[in-house]
């Protein structure tokens with residue numbers, strides 16, 4: 001469903017190449033994990049896929065279900081089914097979490113030519129989903145991510161994901177800053193969304209998240225490229241030996 | 252903090268000031284020639300003559316050109332039809348309509364409200380009247396330490412206005428509607444509002460009023476009385492307005508004023524508030540949205556002269572296409588006004604690089620046990636937040652609108668009545684939506 005071919009990305013403002021030829025295919029129903037040292041370009045890949053400004057694609061392509069993603073605005077990509085759970089969710093003072101969620105759900109429905117969800121149905125749905133993520137009503141009323149703890153922010157990302165039902169879920173270090181219980185909650189939230197029509201790209205540093213969200217495929221990214229692809233055992237290998245051996249192997 | 256009590260900021264003599272003042276006075280006349288107000292008006296004329304009208308070099312007129320406000324003739328302003336139901340239409344209220352500054356009996360409701368006496372200034376020609384203690388009197392108090400000559404000019408020349416005396420809790424708002432009909436109208440209105448002990452009133456104002464509008468409102472809030480003011484200045488692009496509120500607050504009283512402004516080539520809103528009784532509370536807030544040829548100036552002066560009073564100034568400006576926003580706000584805490592809680596924030600959201608926001612926040616404190624804070628910021632829309640919203644599928648324009656509303660929220664929250672707050676929020680959202688695409 002997600003096809004990335006030879007993707008080269010540099011910073012718009014600087015002559016700095018970050019992605020140097022990424023090839024990646026994520027099939028519907030599968031979970032792909034990307035691991036790799038800090039600074040290897042994992043977040044950049046997730047941002048470029050979701051349409052954040054500041055990057056320039058110098059070569060290559062990326063498409064979702066045959067549609068070229070790189071030409072779309074961020075909101076069009078969202079409507080096409082891309083969702084990024086941010087490594088650092090953004091605080092938006094003054095915009096209520098509920099208002100934000102409802103606006104987003106309805107905007108996507110509208111973009112797809114569907115009817116808006118009624119206020120009552122929305123409320124019911126959001127309460128139900130929030131409950132399984134242990135997000136209380138108080139948190140829903142507050143401004144988006146303002147005053148949320150690290151764990152609350154990550155759970156809020158998963159709540160948005162659950163409400164928006166995207167086709168491609170990209171999770172950028174969703175496990176960072178989570179304690180064991182929160183990790184379990186978040187993983188359960190993600191697993192509940194696993195189905196045949198949906199693909200996942202899970203970026204993480206640690207094997208520990210992958211104990212909960214079992215990947216089908218594991219990629220190792222280094223210096224803007226995917227240097228190795230394998231099964232779940234690859235994650236265990238990294239956990240035990242670090243990246244040094246892998247990097248040496250490639251060189 | 253300086254320890255010298257501020258002196259009255261006198262206007263400096265200049266030949267040009269004398270000329271322009273004389274030219275303006277030559278085409279005006281006293282608003283009444285009989286009755287109780289004559290003496291007050293004559294005193295005001297003396298003030299105008301001794302101060303002279305504002306000049307660009309005056310300390311509080313550096314950022315707002317006074318020329319169009321003091322010119323003998325009002326610059327013409329086209330009448331604008333916003334093609335929407337007038338604001339506050341759904342509110343149960345006593346409507347008082349002025350067209351180009353002239354009272355319209357036909358369009359107004361009977362001036363009747365339980366616990367409230369409402370009279371027209373133009374009708375009030377008796378020799379003795381309660382309003383003589385206030386008319387031009389609060390304005391005169393407000394001339395120090397900063398002179399406000401346009402307000403004195405208004406006291407002298409005002410042709411009409413309302414004299415409202417509130418003895419109980421008004422069961423519905425008094426709603427002043429200022430219609431604009433003629434492209435050359437020059438309106439001068441002056442209201443006096445007196446809230447007796449424990450009384451409560453909500454005053455609504457809306458509409459562009461005239462091509463040029465000079466309005467003064469004097470508000471005397473007695474002990475434990477409560478005054479709410481919600482204003483929406485009309486959306487006519489070319490209109491000009493200089494407005495003043497002079498308020499005096501007694502013990503445990505409340506004064507709340509909120510102004511929403513969209514459009515208008517020239518608006519100068521001044522508020523001069525004195526907290527004279529202990530435990531009083533004064534909140535002045537405003538939100539404006541300017542696009543293009545728009546100049547909006549909020550000039551506020553709050554004086555704390557009693558114990559344990561609270562004041563808030565909350566002003567938000569959204570500016571684009573060269574619009575200009577000005578904020579000059581001062582908190583003066585007099586010697587002995589202990590336990591003062593003073594807050595002031597002025598912020599602008601600049602939607603492009605062409606717009607400007609200038610702020611002059613001032614604190615002057617002579618008491619030692621006070622908590623005063625002030626802040627002023629100016630910035631573009633948060634790109635990270637915009638991307639976050641868009642990444643969830645919210646289209647660019649809608650995301651921007653959400654951010655604008657969020658920016659204004661703190662000011663809007665100063666409206667106590669939930670229904671009125673919702674009405675203004677609704678209006679704002681509508682304006683933003685319609686500007687889209």
Ligand SMILES: Nc1ncnc2c1ncn2[C@@H]1O[C@H](COP(=O)(O)OP(=O)(O)O)[C@@H](O)[C@H]1O
Pocket residue numbers: 011018036037038039040041042043044045054
């Ligand atoms: N906006 C930016 N400005 C400057 N450098 C950036 C920017 N975005 C990414 N980089 C750089 O690109 C490289 C990859 O970053 P990133 O994608 O965040 O890596 P990862 O998520 O794998 O840790 C790093 O060297 C980082 O410093």
Ligand SMILES: [Mg+2]
Pocket residue numbers: 042043044087172173
């Ligand atoms: Mg990262």
